[in-house]
Amino acid sequence: MNTKVYRTRFYYVLFALFCMFIFFLGSTIVMKYFKDDVKPIADYGESVEVFSFEKHDRIDKSEILLKIISTSNSSMSAFLKGEKGIDINLYELIRKNLRDTLNIDNYIKAQFPAIFTLTDGKISTPISKDKDIKVSKDDNLDIQQLEDLIFVEDLMESEEGEFFQENEIKSENLNLEGIPVAQNIKKLEINKEKPYVLIYHTHGTEAYLPVVQNTCHTIEKKYNVLTIGDIVSESLENNGHGVVHITTYHDSPSYNGSYTRSLNTIKNAIGNDENLKVVFDIHRDGIPENASYKSKAVKQSKTVIDGKDVATFSIVIGPDSPNVDEVLKFAKYIKSVSDTLYPGLCKGIIIKPSGKFNQFVSNYYALIEIGSNLNTIEEAQESAKLVGKILSVVIDKVQE
Known part of the structure; x- marks a missing residue:
């Protein structure tokens, strides 16, 4: 299959070179005859200025290029939308975006994944094996190939987003147990004799301390979010909920295409x-080493309970999903229950600049980031036990 792919790419390159040759040959011929036929402007009589522009009114080439970049690149688009009244300087703007918000190596890998398919694994990061690993069937990989994975952070997820602000819950909205009532959420209709909660991981390799290599990713289950998913599942099951926990790694062999898989x-x-009908995609947050907000992230990374x-x-919302309003209501209810049971445990609801994050599959969907790469696996495990209890209460309250 690889031989076929390389042959196809060779034909594409050859065709492109041929087109470039024809273009330059045609340009040369046209310019030759044009120069022979051209006459000085003065020979045509008095010239008249048809359009008059002041210098500052002319279209800035940098502005045009910025519009092209923002249209074709989600990261630059999100950055530009956040810059209000900026004095356009193309070099400084791109440099600021790349310096402050992107890891250059990861950015190049994500934007040009085809380059790395041609390297036969030479530009790769070896990771440890795990006997519990499962690979998405879509990848059709041999287990030994997992030694040569390339982990590229999801650029859309790495954008900070904005915390959703909501008013305090009024006391009259609380029932006798002190748990908020699930308002404006359609009642969940399920068969309680069968599983009705689906837990999975788009980025199953996301890991916690002490793992620091491979940008904090590993397929060693005891250190990554698959273990966290096990704990949440067990907590839900202990509270009488039927759960299916899918432990497939969808970010193998790279993050590119994780959400599709x-x-x-x-x-x-x-x-x-x-x-x-109830779907939870469990992640952990990723804080870049050089992030400008790292000190704030460290303070918010844990609490004492x-x-x-x-x-x-935290709970992440993709604003581009058609059912975003329903998903946001569900997220707000999860947070309100968490705030009631364990104040300070939920940092908040983060609305990303763009994306769907598969949340359109159900109105009872939540992308939950438990901890980050700043937390130890033990801290994440303790959190997972409490998150499981919170989700159990939420599901109880939204059922018929």
């Missing part, structure tokens, strides 16, 4: 069992 997985699962250090969690 995970979407195929959950569509297949839901297609085979329509009773799976019952004398234990516990990783905080």
Whole structure:
């Protein structure tokens, strides 16, 4: 298959070179005859200025190029939308965006993935094996190939986004147990005799301390979010909820295409069992080493509950999904229950600049980031136990 791909690319390159040759040959011929036929402007009589522009009114080439870049690149588009009244300087603007918001190596890998498919794994980062690893069937990989994975952070997810601000819950909205009432959320209709909660991981390799290599990714399950998903699943099951936990790694062999692969997985699962109506994609947050907000992130990374250090969690919303309003209501309810049971555990709801994050598969969907690469696996495990209890209460309250 690789031989066929390389041959096809060779033909594309050859065709492109041929087109370039024809273009330059034609340009040369046209310019030759044009120069022979041209006459000085003075020979045509008095010239008249048809359009008159002041210098500052002329279209800036940099402005045109910026519009092209922002249209073709989601990261630059999100950055430009946040810059108000900026004095356009193309070099400074791009330099600021790349310096402050992007890891250059990861950016290049993400924008030009085809380059790395031609390197036969020479530009790769070896990672440890894990006997529990599962690989997405879409990848059709041999297990030994997993030694040569390239982890590229999801650029859309790495954009900070904005915390959703909501008013405090009024006391009259609380029931006798002190838990907020699930307002404006359609009641969940399920068969309680069958599983109805689906937990999966778009980025299953996301890991916690002490893992620091490979930009904090590993397929060693005891250190990554698959273990966190196990704990949340167990907590839900102990509280009487039927759960299906999918432990497929969708970010292998790279992050590129993770959401497409995970979407195929959950569509297949839901297609085979329509009773799976509550969906949780469990991640951990990723804080770049040189992030300008790192000191703030460190302070917010954990809290103390019952004398234990516990990783905080947040809920991520993609604004481009058609059911974003329903998903946001569900997220707000999860946060309100968390604030009631464990104040300070939920950092908040983060609305990203763009994206869907597969949330359109269900109105009872939440992308939950439990901890970050600043947390230890133990802190994340303690958090997962509490998140499981929170989600159990939420599901109880939204059921018929």
